[in-house]
Amino acid sequence: MVKKTHFWLGLLVAVAIISGLVASCKPKPAPLGTEKNPIIFAFVPSGEAPEIIESADTAAKLLSEKTGYVIKGNVATSYSAVVEAMCTGKAHMSTLATFAYLLAHEKCGVDCALVSVRYGSPYYKGEIIAGADTGIKKLEDLKGKRVCWVDAASTSGYIIPRIMLKAAGVDPDKDLAQQTEVGSHPGVVLAVYKGDCDAGACYVDARDKVAKDYPDVKEKTIVVAMSPKIPNDGLQFVKDFPPDMRKKIVEAFKEIMQTDEGREAMGKAYGWAEVVEKDDSFYDDFRATLEASGVSVEELAK
Incomplete structure (x- = not known):
């Protein structure tokens, strides 16, 4: 009986050691922002496709040059596709429009970092x-x-x-x-x-x-x-995006929006003239307007 017990204990220890060795041999994912694990910057298709694609590539290139991170621009097929990408780890940054941002924030914690400014205002009308x-x-x-x-x-x-x-x-x-x-x-x-x-x-x-x-x-x-006035779109990040990398990208984005090439790219895509730092509370009044009209972002996000 003692021998059998020793046998099974030995076998379990061996299995544990082998499992540990196998796990340790698994390749670690490449660091975010590298060629093997680039930061995906998702653009919504609110304008003409060729212009958006060109702008996405330019913005990603400029941000890569400023930060040293590998950033790839990607133009989605719909607003909902960007929300889905941000909530499933297929994208890390986005230019979600107002309501799509509210959905993404409610659904998976996507967070606002910058808000666009057009004609001197962070608001617009439909x-x-x-x-x-x-x-x-x-x-x-x-x-x-x-x-x-x-x-x-x-x-x-x-x-x-x-x-x-x-x-x-x-x-x-x-x-x-x-x-x-x-x-x-x-x-x-x-x-x-x-x-x-x-x-x-x-x-x-x-x-x-x-x-x-x-x-x-x-x-x-x-x-x-x-x-009535609507809060503008802007730049957002997924919930678990590394804070130090986010800060560096936000500063870089503000800097490229001071350049002719950066303003032209984002202006051509979405009419952005500049950006300002805002947090999620910027959208609270608009949330209240939606709720008063019977539109529940929380329910739609389910």
Whole structure:
């Protein structure tokens, strides 16, 4: 009996030693910010794809040069795809729009570091535009019409305009003839301009993004309504991003936004002119506005 006990004890010890040796032989993951484990900077597709891709590459390059980290830009297919990437470890930094950021923060602790500034303000407005020949003059006129949205997670291109419609007595899911998500703000403008949709929602004034190619865009489309002010988008990090690396990247981003190349890249992508440091509390008033309108970020994040 004693011999059997010694045998099994010896076997268990041997297994433990072997397991430890095997575990110690497993290669450790490469440090974050190196070629084998780059920092993934996810960009939302709110503008024209070629411009966003070019801007993502430029911003990543400039940040890499400033910090010494390997940073790769990546343009996602949708706002929701960026939220998913940030919550599953496939991305580390992002340029999430306001509502998408709130979702990501609620879902997995994504945290705001910088907020963009356009036209001297960290806030912006959304607008609902319509074809000038559609007869649409006010929100109530959208009943029975075809409406284009940006993306279901877009603040000015979906969330807020739907709240505005409901306040005007128009149920988007019952009263509209057709709803289409086109994926970008300029895409909404072009859909309305070309008559593919009678009306659409975008930021103020996304029509400027297509005016070079379609100089009569403000003659063929009209602004039906504008939203209250909305906090701007910005730069965010995943919850467990190393604090020292985050600080270094934030400082580098502020510096590149002082350069012509940096401003041009982020301006071309999203119209960013500069950035300011803000924490998550910057969005609290907007959260309260959503809650008062019956939109629960907490419920949507489940």
